Amino acid sequence: MLVISNLNTSFAALADPTRRAILARLALGEATVNELAQPFEMTQPAISQHLRVLEEAGLITQRVDGARRPRRLATAGIDAMDQWLAMLRKALERNYNRLDQVLAAMESNGRSRTKKIQERKTR
Amino acid sequence: MNKLTLKTEGDTHIVITRHFDAPPEAVYRAHTDARLVQQWVLGPEGWTMPVCINDPRPGGRIRYEWKHPSKGGFYLTGEFVELKPYSKIVHVERMHLPDPTPDNHVETRFEPEGTGTLMTMRMTLPDAQTRAAMLATGMERGMEASYVRLESMIGDFTASRAS
Numbered sequence: 001m002l003v004i005s006n007l008n009t010s011f012a013a014l015a016d017p018t019r020r021a022i023l024a025r026l027a028l029g030e031a032t033v034n035e036l037a038q039p040f041e042m043t044q045p046a047i048s049q050h051l052r053v054l055e056e057a058g059l060i061t062q063r064v065d066g067a068r069r070p071r072r073l074a075t076a077g078i079d080a081m082d083q084w085l086a087m088l089r090k091a092l093e094r095n096y097n098r099l100d101q102v103l104a105a106m107e108s109n110g111r112s113r114t115k116k117i118q119e120r121k122t123r
Numbered sequence: 124m125n126k127l128t129l130k131t132e133g134d135t136h137i138v139i140t141r142h143f144d145a146p147p148e149a150v151y152r153a154h155t156d157a158r159l160v161q162q163w164v165l166g167p168e169g170w171t172m173p174v175c176i177n178d179p180r181p182g183g184r185i186r187y188e189w190k191h192p193s194k195g196g197f198y199l200t201g202e203f204v205e206l207k208p209y210s211k212i213v214h215v216e217r218m219h220l221p222d223p224t225p226d227n228h229v230e231t232r233f234e235p236e237g238t239g240t241l242m243t244m245r246m247t248l249p250d251a252q253t254r255a256a257m258l259a260t261g262m263e264r265g266m267e268a269s270y271v272r273l274e275s276m277i278g279d280f281t282a283s284r285a286s
Contacts (some may be wrong), residue, residue, distance in 0.1 A: 011255040012255045027142055091167050095163055096143075097165060099143065102153055103145035
């Protein structure tokens, strides 16, 4: 259950385009609040708020480097989401693989029906 | 060739595509004929659909009930909005868990691709929060309405990590 509630927070954190952009930026390497604020034309407090949400969601971490607090991606949090999505994708794939079978059965039923009709006609 | 694609679009859409080795008429029927729907819209192993009501005309009702021997059950209700045989189905659906989830507006298109069919399913959720919540809940049931590829949500992140 704990894992699920973390995932809930993670996905909710991703609902915001700025936070997605921050993650995409951090995928290139760690960055400080100032570095992150630059491309977004946002104030530092606004960016800090987004970073807090991402941190609480387990998607990023910060380390102390003198006066700097660079942020980086939290691999564990990202991997948990990745695995969850892979599972969901698998469930959907199962449905469509089953549909493939249903379609194949429809086709062979249709063929045998057509064949019977043709046989009747030739009789 | 039958590869599934899942991606998010904007803040509220989810788009799924899949190729089928059958003509659009057959794929359309498998989505609208209750006896056929009942055979494949089941999600993970162990789930069955004892109730499958599907009245494919504008305003027609949809009700799917799923059961699992140990995990209980839940159901989905919906209404058809528009049907264009054999190329387009528009419907609205919600899950009852047991409280209803916000409406998911779904447009499913079937177009010929080679000797088969390309299905494109475009879901529209009321807002970004709903889509995010849907990604994190209810999905273990399989056919529930939200799937996504992580890389599409955060750009080239996965690609840059893999390199």
